[in-house]
Amino acid sequence: MHETMSNEPRKAIALISGGLDSMLAARLVMDQGVHVEGINFFTGFCVEGHTHAIRKKDRKKQKRNNALWVAEQLGIKLHIVDVIEEYKQVLLNPVHGYGQHMNPCLDCKGFMVRKAYEWIQANGFDFIITGEVMGQRPMSQRRDTMPVVARESGAGDLLLRPLCAQHLPATLPEREGWVQREKLLDFHGRSRKPQMALAKQYGFSDYAQPAGGCCFLTDANYSAKLVDLWKARGERDYTFDDIILLKIGRHLRPSPGFKMIIAREEGESRFLAGYRYRYTSLDPQSHAGPLVLLDGNPAADDLQLAARITARYSQGRDAETVDIQVTDPQGTSRTLTVSPIPASEVLPEWHV
């Protein structure tokens, strides 16, 4: 793999998350004359424009895929890889456990580097670049865990971390002179100032700086909904639709047997309508109100309760009765006329 003709530039694949660090890491190596292309893995948990695209109030916000934006700024190709199915094993059985929430960061990083390693072997590339900074993340970017990622991914010393390379043993690209180690950096710790200064030097602005990182699994509320889903179903598994629906709407579980996903506004109602063929849905008829999906196996009594709760979240919350259309996944509808449940009877513990 490394015996490319001496006059051809070495080729590296950079893991591009869409954030600043991976952008800078790729650029540092490009500056050394290496041909760099980007790779981005879509796990289903990536914080991208999903909910922004769905919610009406966010529709005027600029929507862009940050990984594509970074690639365009750098002038490199980007390969986006769907790893939704493969990623299940990472999330469900992390060898190194979870972080603060349901984030299996160390296993996740190892998985992505392993996928990148497989990619360079299949595509004749020489090494892998990541934007990791020693000490920046509590789980995957520590002095003691960074070698774990290199070892368990199989990438070994083909994994170059240009932003903190000076703190690490020389990798093969450095030892072979494909890149000059002295031009690589010694960033460490949680401060973002060195990255921001370097971005300014390169003229990068308007880059993404997501407050909670780039993954929904680091979010406490999202993780709680995921755990609730597993508990209610009695098994740790999920479909892609499951994890998308956890990002949308207000989730209430009035009984162990079913959960309500209540649209918070028109955009979410429209989106949830696309799932009516899979879930029983409730739709206020006599008053304006949200579309509601029922996840689980609601009994007849449950439907009555769900209809009353749906009425509570409709414009008819103060009316004596509200007509709620209940439609099963086969498309059979009937109308329930119910009194909206009083606010005091919507128990706090129902909120997932």
Place this chain on the structure above:
Amino acid sequence: MTAAHHQLDARHLLCPLPVIRTQDFVQTLQAGDILVVLCTDPGAINDIPAWSRINGHQVLETSEHDGEIRITIKVCSPDTGNPAE
């Protein structure tokens, strides 16, 4: 050689899935082929042209009607960025 015309239905998929489906479909096409992608995620109207630009393909037209986005791409050679003659 006559360019082949293809259509990809990526409606109801959330970004970046329309981009991934487009990327994977384009890999099966020849330079000069025309691909029409149908989507509903508003993000696709930016993302698919961005993906096309960085990979050297040409966006011929984008339009949006009743929430449905239609993007027409001319596939170019991955090495030269040129469509086949």
